[in-house]
Amino acid sequence: MTNIKKIYAVTSILFLAILAISPLKNYFQEWRSIQKNFNSSLESYPQKIKPVDVGLKQIWVQELGKIDRCTSCHIGISDSKLVTAPEPFSTHPRVFHDPEKFGCTICHQGQGLATNYNDIHEVSEFWDKPLLPDKYIEATCGRCHIGQNLKDTPNLNYGKEIVEDFNCVGCHDLPGIKKKFVPGLDGIGSKVTGRQWMVNWLKNPNKVLSKAKMPNFLFSDDEVNTLTDFLMSFKSFTGSVQPDSIPKIYEQRKEEDDFINLGKTKFREARCISCHTVEGKGGHLAVDLIKVASKANATWIYNYIRNPKKFQPGVAMPQFGFSSEEAAAITAYIESEFVDWDLPDEDKSDYKHPADFFAKGLALFNKYNCSGCHNLSAKGIAVNKGPELELIGSKNLYQIEWGSSSITHTLYNFLENKIKSPRIFGDQTRMPVFNLSGKQVEAITTYLLSLQKIDFPFNYLQIAPPPPVYFPKGEVAKIINKYSCLQCHKIEGTGGTIAPDLSIVGSQLQLNWIKKYFEVPYSLRPIVEERMPKLFISNKEIETLLNYFNTELLDDSISFIEETLFNNSNIDKGKSLYSQKYGCQSCHILDGKGGYVGPPLDNIGDRLKPEWIFSWLINPQKYKPETIEPRTGMPEKEAIDITRYLMSLKKEK
């Protein structure tokens, strides 16, 4: 009996001791010692800092359904006195949203409910959205700020830009991204010089052209041959347009140096390299021309120079006003210079198609969803898209196929690796390899992570309004379309961002100056890389455009300056205001002196309208919100004096 009692006593004591572990663990938690450390280190700070009440802290944002206990250890996030304090006590670098109203995990993600280091900061099996690494942090900005292109989210904006640039919407549904122009494939068989080029291109576009947009589909040799046969069988162009035959002068003179030099001169005069790259120099807006003569045949090049939109409706290249002889000369120049000398001569005679090449080629074309990007008029072409990505940022981890990869299971790891090496999660996946730098992959990942379900109240959403759509009409529309003005210039919210906005150009510029500018376009700001090409635009077209500018593209708020006031103003006073009171020369160049930030002001009196100068001086941000020219609050009288002074700066006095 006593034995049993002893056993009973010992087990009871043991049991009690084990029971004591729980309250002890409960008391000795990480955050408690961290808070005590904080309180004991307070004396080392120069300023006086209030000690923290030891206890669990949390931010509860009822509307967002967020409870974040991060502030239990991150004590000083909103205390500017703790900038130099060590982690986790230091001040939050720059706070965009008040943590008290938004919490922490709304931006940083992670398990805000947890109270120990590992569960919060590290990837956990029990929390699908772990703490976002800093490089992707802008993704959560994009959850609420949809399509706003904020200046504080460069990475996110860049990601969206690349996604648009590489035409990801060809295969994936993405919200608010427009499909890009990609050359159609009708008539490809009449464009390309031979099979060899096509084979090389399909094998690896980046090997043919270092900046090729087309990704590498990792085709096998068999697949490349079948696809080449299939594509080369398309000989007629869209809408069965016929190419113009190349003028006879081309055949007669294409070897002559004079003729080639004429082409070279025109090529330079038109500033083709503003957009096209040649030997690594020039713009990046259009295709590298260095090997173009080995790709396309002379007839096609000639026709394309005459009218690019004939074969490729929607292409960005403007239709230059070259005569047929000039175009032939440029073709001769291109044929003599832009050749891939390494391309072996092709034996075209004895090549025979396999019997079933068309059906097999079509199957491949459909399998890899080539029609997602390229138009091709053939029967049996099917849309075969990849997964929708509209809500990819909310994808649950269990829905992801990880294959045999040994990657830590997080959504950002999945996306980054998928973009970097698309076939890593299984050989059967179809996604091609894009030529992307590490920075670009990060940016795309950030953008994709931002595409999340809206699981918060709608009043938190900040959606950019859809841009206004500008439709010119009539003759002007034809001209604007022909010269692709809106590829670079913006008019009333539509168009590119490379060149100045033309929405109120009629109120800004003097007509004579515009006329001359079309003759010899130049870059107003010396630091800007892209130059306006010379379009060889006819005088009649210029007249039409100028009329349009002067009647439609105006700003109503710019009013004429009263003549008496203007005439009574003082040039000398204006000059001294320019150079002394306002110090304009710190940004603008005049007579070879001054800063590079603003445009030079030499001969400004020939270029700008006085009303415009005056209105701009009074309030620059009214017309261009992002301009860095300061709003000085100068009185009207002084603005008129400066205007008078600037208007006196003319070539012929």
Place this chain on the structure above:
Amino acid sequence: MKKIEWLMNTKIWRSIFRTKLPISTNLDRSLVIFNSLTLHIHPVKVREKAICFSYTFYLGMISFFLFVILIVTGILLMLYYQPAIPNAYQNMKDIQYVVSNGTFLRNMHRWSAHLMVFTVFLHMLRVFFKGAYKPPREFNWIIGVILLLLTLLLSYTGYLLPYDQLSYWAVTVGANIVKYVPFIGTKIRFLLLGGNQIGDYTLVRFYVLHCVILPSVMLLLVALHFWRIRKDGGLL
């Protein structure tokens, strides 16, 4: 001793305990057992062999005490838990991270549940190999089998309550199995899930099953089970 005797003779004591004092005969001793709710679980006379550990391994009683632990910890857990989406998962995290001894509480509940399934099963094996299901104990065996089923059902319904991936898919699979019942399969599934797919109402239904219906039935049957042990002739 005298004081205790005095205490036991007070009116209040006598109103609570039915036993007449002093206890001097075997009949008095028997009456103590008969008159007490808790003591009469054992017969008046117990053979020493029957309370020896290797006789029953105490498996029935271990199961019962685990059930008691489950009720106590379960009630405490109920104080912090809302059967709603997404509160359920959040509440579980709160229990883990901020409720005093919450992790301990939850672990106790969870491990006791696992252990209970195990011991109930062993208990059944023990009864089977001792042949204790034979008449006159066949009805008690049936009750025992139902109790095993109830234990499993309690485990299963409790599994959904954290509302994480594991529970979601466990219940999805379970509900799909139910669908294969001939003729009324889909109806039962609808009844069980409170809809066509798992959602808030499924959570509420499983919560009520887990916390009210199944434990009440279990308690009643356990009482019956114990009572039948006595009436069928004690332990075997």
